Amino acid sequence: xxxxxxxxxxxxxxxxxxxxxxxxxxxxxxxxxxxxxxxxxxxxxxxxxxxxxxxxxxxxxxxxxxxxxxxxxxxxxxxxxxxxxxxxxxxxxxxxxxxxxxxxxxxxxxxxxxxxxxxxxxxxxxxxxxxxxxxxxxxxxxxxxxxxxxxxxxxxxxxxxxxxxxxxxxxxxxxxxxxxxxxxxxxxxxxxxxxxxxxxxxxxxxxxxxxxxxxxxxxxxxxxxx
Amino acid sequence: xxxxxxxxxxxxxxxxxxxxxxxxxxxxxxxxxxxxxxxxxxxxxxxxxxxxxxxxxxxxxxxxxxxxxxxxxxxxxxxxxxxxxxxxxxxxxxxxxxxxxxxxxxxxxxxxxxxxxxxxxxxxxxxxxxxxxxxxxxxxxxxxxxxxxxxxxxxxxxxxxxxxxxxxxxxxxxxxxxxxxxxxxxxxxxxxxxxxxxxxxxxxxxxxxxxxxxxxxxxxxxxxxxxxxxxxxxxxxxxxxxxxxxxxxxxxxx
Amino acid sequence: xxxxxxxxxxxxxxxxxxxxxxxxxxxxxxxxxxxxxxxxxxxxxxxxxxxxxxxxxxxxxxxxxxxxxxxxxxxxxxxxxxxxxxxxxxxxxxxxxxxxxxxxxxxxxxxxxxxxxxxxxxxxxxxxxxxxxxxxxxxxxxxxxxxxxxxxxxxxxxxxxxxxxxxxxxxxxxxxxxxxxxxxxxxxxxxxxxxxxxxxxxxxxxxxxxxxxxxxxxxxxxxxxxxxxxxxx
Numbered sequence: 001x002x003x004x005x006x007x008x009x010x011x012x013x014x015x016x017x018x019x020x021x022x023x024x025x026x027x028x029x030x031x032x033x034x035x036x037x038x039x040x041x042x043x044x045x046x047x048x049x050x051x052x053x054x055x056x057x058x059x060x061x062x063x064x065x066x067x068x069x070x071x072x073x074x075x076x077x078x079x080x081x082x083x084x085x086x087x088x089x090x091x092x093x094x095x096x097x098x099x100x101x102x103x104x105x106x107x108x109x110x111x112x113x114x115x116x117x118x119x120x121x122x123x124x125x126x127x128x129x130x131x132x133x134x135x136x137x138x139x140x141x142x143x144x145x146x147x148x149x150x151x152x153x154x155x156x157x158x159x160x161x162x163x164x165x166x167x168x169x170x171x172x173x174x175x176x177x178x179x180x181x182x183x184x185x186x187x188x189x190x191x192x193x194x195x196x197x198x199x200x201x202x203x204x205x206x207x208x209x210x211x212x213x214x215x216x217x218x219x220x221x222x223x224x225x226x
Numbered sequence: 227x228x229x230x231x232x233x234x235x236x237x238x239x240x241x242x243x244x245x246x247x248x249x250x251x252x253x254x255x256x257x258x259x260x261x262x263x264x265x266x267x268x269x270x271x272x273x274x275x276x277x278x279x280x281x282x283x284x285x286x287x288x289x290x291x292x293x294x295x296x297x298x299x300x301x302x303x304x305x306x307x308x309x310x311x312x313x314x315x316x317x318x319x320x321x322x323x324x325x326x327x328x329x330x331x332x333x334x335x336x337x338x339x340x341x342x343x344x345x346x347x348x349x350x351x352x353x354x355x356x357x358x359x360x361x362x363x364x365x366x367x368x369x370x371x372x373x374x375x376x377x378x379x380x381x382x383x384x385x386x387x388x389x390x391x392x393x394x395x396x397x398x399x400x401x402x403x404x405x406x407x408x409x410x411x412x413x414x415x416x417x418x419x420x421x422x423x424x425x426x427x428x429x430x431x432x433x434x435x436x437x438x439x440x441x442x443x444x445x446x447x448x449x450x451x452x453x454x455x456x457x458x459x460x461x462x463x464x465x466x467x468x469x470x471x472x473x474x475x476x477x478x479x480x
Numbered sequence: 481x482x483x484x485x486x487x488x489x490x491x492x493x494x495x496x497x498x499x500x501x502x503x504x505x506x507x508x509x510x511x512x513x514x515x516x517x518x519x520x521x522x523x524x525x526x527x528x529x530x531x532x533x534x535x536x537x538x539x540x541x542x543x544x545x546x547x548x549x550x551x552x553x554x555x556x557x558x559x560x561x562x563x564x565x566x567x568x569x570x571x572x573x574x575x576x577x578x579x580x581x582x583x584x585x586x587x588x589x590x591x592x593x594x595x596x597x598x599x600x601x602x603x604x605x606x607x608x609x610x611x612x613x614x615x616x617x618x619x620x621x622x623x624x625x626x627x628x629x630x631x632x633x634x635x636x637x638x639x640x641x642x643x644x645x646x647x648x649x650x651x652x653x654x655x656x657x658x659x660x661x662x663x664x665x666x667x668x669x670x671x672x673x674x675x676x677x678x679x680x681x682x683x684x685x686x687x688x689x690x691x692x693x694x695x696x697x698x699x700x701x702x703x704x705x706x707x708x709x710x711x712x713x
Contacts, residue, residue, distance in 0.1 A: 175408070
């Protein structure tokens, strides 16, 4: 019996999507957070268009990052609690595909809606229209990387969950994504070549897709031990 | 441990007891060498080397700052590699080394950051400037904190060490990425270079004591690592008979 | 809407298999030799030696905390043993991991039942791919959850959730069953049902390793006791 490499990706993707749809509350919370904090910024800093548009590229990215961080913990916590993780670990198939399926479901539920909502925030912060497409592209690619890397942190902190440790672990790893993500938007605003930083994000996505599932499956096995 | 079962993780080279006994012998020499190197380097750098043309005497902090940052970064790699060796070959001693490397590396990173700030004030007028190297050092500090914090998440020692190893490896892959990203980000925003006089472009009279200090810091790192690991061995192997013998032979003075 | 989604896109779990083709006579399925595990620098139990043959049920006994669950984790590969070996059908498990794990059905302390899915969806996920709807309904009916098959498991009691997990015993095709305390939360009727399932499995040539504080009246079992570790000075 050969190992079915693709076995598991679709099954877990659909199952996690189904679980997300059944639990609609959890879907909307990170997105609400994203919008809410965006409202707080002009109130706290200044409503002048030039001030807001100056900080907009970085701010949108930080909000996306925080919203992803809030939601990533749930990726494995439920499976850990009800025993599904145990069953997953004793499966003879490789863990990589189920893990990628779950993370893809997470991105479809969090990262993609975030990307689609971002024009609203861009308009609130007077970001020029020329930067819209680069912004959405950077968010689409970048949130996928954030989901992948965040899942590594989620797997490693399974025995004792409580957001701060997860944030502490993954924030340093998020910084390159943050740098290039906001640089994409800023370059677009400044009229420079924004494909270059976007290409870096794509490279990060490629590396993360290959390496993160390894770290995650190691982390999941270790979590069961502890 | 003296039963006839074949423990799969037992490697003679990785035996904690062997390590403890071997280091007992050459620890004093290492301590002497460290002390000598550090004192020589400090005296040479702080007192004897000529003052810098632009910065005057304030550049002398470099003799603490640069070695600390070099060894802090190397220390992260040492930690990650020990973790990897422990994960792949399941050698307990390797994990103990990794566990000891984390706080030492974090402390050195902190020293690098503080000395960098002290250097920054007279040189650029501010305690903190978002320079690529300093920012990368700060991120390295958080990477270290992450590894240290993670071990408290797990009640099972073995799981804690494996998790720390996985995290260090993930961080190790990221350290060059982080450094390059921050470097790129910094050049984007500060085209006017406020560069440190990089070590190779220094005058040999200033460079030589720096080399001595770097070697001295490496030596210090090894010393600290060995001492920490010895303590960790005693802590973990407290049930073994050789530890009990060791402890009972030495009177406790407290 | 979500049930429509589920109907169109449902995939069986890729984790559940038909089982491999090893012969089913009086055949030693599982052989464990000198198995031990070190946790937090302490050995959990005295090294374990036993063999499990086809048609046999072995009951693990031991006080609370003696390591019964740890033994199951070792046998299913969740933990790696510190020493000793596990063989399946004559081959070391490390060499035939895929075949071995395809033939194992493990039900641990936690049910593995997802609260947001219905009983039927949960059972379908935990059953092999070709399990017909009739078989699933029959299995749910047999555990007494016939009317509850479309109920979301969050609304079921702990005992009912356990029954959903145990309904796997009827739809599964694995030859080796590892059951960690299968009778918890079950009432007398549930216990009889499980005993019936186990006997059926043994008659078909399967083998069962289980731990329980209760003795099973209807099933012929051998006992194996886990002893705490004693260091030889």
